[in-house]
Amino acid sequence: MSYRLRDRLPYRRTRRDQGQVALEYLGFLPVLIIVGMAVVQLGLIAYTAQQAGTAARAGARAASLEPGTAQQGCTNAVSDWLSVTCAEAPGGDAVTVTATVRIPSIVPGWNFDPAQKTATMPLDSTATTG
Numbered sequence: 001m002s003y004r005l006r007d008r009l010p011y012r013r014t015r016r017d018q019g020q021v022a023l024e025y026l027g028f029l030p031v032l033i034i035v036g037m038a039v040v041q042l043g044l045i046a047y048t049a050q051q052a053g054t055a056a057r058a059g060a061r062a063a064s065l066e067p068g069t070a071q072q073g074c075t076n077a078v079s080d081w082l083s084v085t086c087a088e089a090p091g092g093d094a095v096t097v098t099a100t101v102r103i104p105s106i107v108p109g110w111n112f113d114p115a116q117k118t119a120t121m122p123l124d125s126t127a128t129t130g
Helices: 022-063 070-077
Strands: 084-091 094-103 115-122
Touching: 022 070, 022 084, 022 094, 022 115, 070 084, 070 094
Parallel strands: none
Antiparallel strands: 084 094, 094 115
């Protein structure tokens, strides 16, 4: 009984099988890119929420020392590429500042509500109300 070498091989590579792995990789590449962008977007959301908290505390600190300076305190506390808006609400012997930071989107079609954080600080005894 004579066996040929190709009959004993479990898999015989033919000409039409060449490049199959490359095509499978190219088909899966968009999925990998979308997953990577989603991970980066989640990190950006967390960073923006942290920056909103920092802005609220800085704005409340500034407004407790000198009423009316919350926006300046908020803007100075966050990264330059983020847009922040602060609303100052004095109330008795304390001031409450709400910072709103727009969350940038890197994934097309994904839009998010802005991150909002609030901080309250007691008014400084030498602060003048205005």
